[in-house]
Amino acid sequence: MAVALERASVSLGGQLVWRDASLEVAAGEFVAILGPNGAGKSTLLKALLGVVPLSAGTARVFGRTVRRGNDQVGYLPQRRRFDPDLRIRALDLVRLGLDGDRLGVPLPSRTKEAKVGEMIELVGATAYAGRPIGELSGGEQQRILIAQALVTGARMLMLDEPLESLDLNNQQAISDLIRTICQRHLVTVLLVAHDINPILPFVDRVVYVAGGHVLCGRPEEVIRTETLTRLYGAPVEVLRTSDGRLVVVGQHEPVSYHPVDH
């Protein structure tokens, strides 16, 4: 099992985020993590990274208890864009993913440079890897960050809203890239999303976080009116638009699956 979460609960600042979550993800699966804002989707990733401690239950990644600094796991946090004035090259950022946690003066290393170059090529960022990160577009930055997450030889990618604040073309391009990495390189993907529609065609399973609970299943089992109504504890309706997109609507407050503008 790539991920095994057993009866896990998380509290932050005395506030229960979700409880009794059980979840199993097989190696090579593509899993989307969905749910309304503030439900604890990012917290789920952080718990699996060992950054946020569990208040109950167990979490294992590749058969071992979660811990920070696991080379087998690559993480792409939710973020705004890099400061345009940040003066460090994109390829330095990838290199930091490889050995940024080490002590001592960084010495030139052919092996490390080759690895960094290989990852940058894999994500198709070779043309602009020598430029300062702040000058790159949102889509370019996202490719660099994926290279950074993969560079330790990660077998799992945890991506927190990687498609947020990208235009439609870039959303398509980045989700295609993530799918390629998942299928061709057999990397397990856990992806937090606001909008399942761009990734729906290739998602194996969906994890839905809402109302303090975590539910897991195939997309057509989970994203249904009855299931989500039970999860939210309030009437919710799942609609399918004429072009096949899924939209979740609450009774009072629409919980739409459109990318939220920030």
Add this chain to the structure above:
Amino acid sequence: MQGPSWDLVADVQLLLQFHFMQNAFVAGTLVALLAGAAGYFVVLRGQSFAAHMLSQVGFPGAAGAVLVHVAPVFGLVAFCVAAALGIGWVGRNVDAGHRAESAAVGSILAFSLGLGLLFFRLYAGSAAGIYGFLFGTILGISDRDVQLTFVVALLGLGALAIFGRRLVFATVDPDVAEARGVNVRLLSIGFLVIVALSVAITVQIVGTLLIFALLVAPGASALQLTARPVRALALSVLLSLGFTWLGVALAYFSDLPVGFFISTVSFVAYVAIRAVKGASAIRRGNFQLRGAWFAAEA
């Protein structure tokens, strides 16, 4: 005092003929090494304001030390390190645009200047001591000051050599660094303590008011010229050394204050670099872009 002969060897001999000038050069070199190295990180982290605050906090520190009959440098170190721990404790929230940090910095700054005023008044000493403290007293550096500067510079540079890479990681990508097992918070506090130590020894050379000339300007210039971390760090140190040596030499031959020359040389260098970069961006016809200022890779 003789003027320069424009023969480099003879001029250097002339410069170093007095013991106080030897001390000035040794202390200046040590300070430039640490301030230049720490300055790269200060500018990369966007902590110029925090560095400014730490330098001002030195004022009540030194004045207080004089009041209780201790060497001013101990008061400097104590106050600067305490203030560093204070801002580090409040923490730095990148998503909030450093708001919490700058508010904390502003509050500590005002309080410390008020304390400085009080200590100065209680001491009722000569204005010369305060003047030297505000603008530097490089020509009055004793052998003991040189020894202390050596120890502090060695500690600071050693810490930066060991933790520098983690610090860059935690600066540009704190969330990923955290997930990779780096203690971002502790590193951030530790760095402020290094800045505090750099400030404490830099004050001797240029004083609290002109400290940016050595702690911020070289790093800012270096980062204009290159986005490669190792190269920018080395360049920052070289610029800082150059500014100090040139400033001390000019002061010696002209009999005008060192602080004036060091700050002027560093300012002119910074403006020249920005102007050259701006001009080359305009030549390429993309001057309307904000990013164009930085487009050329050195």
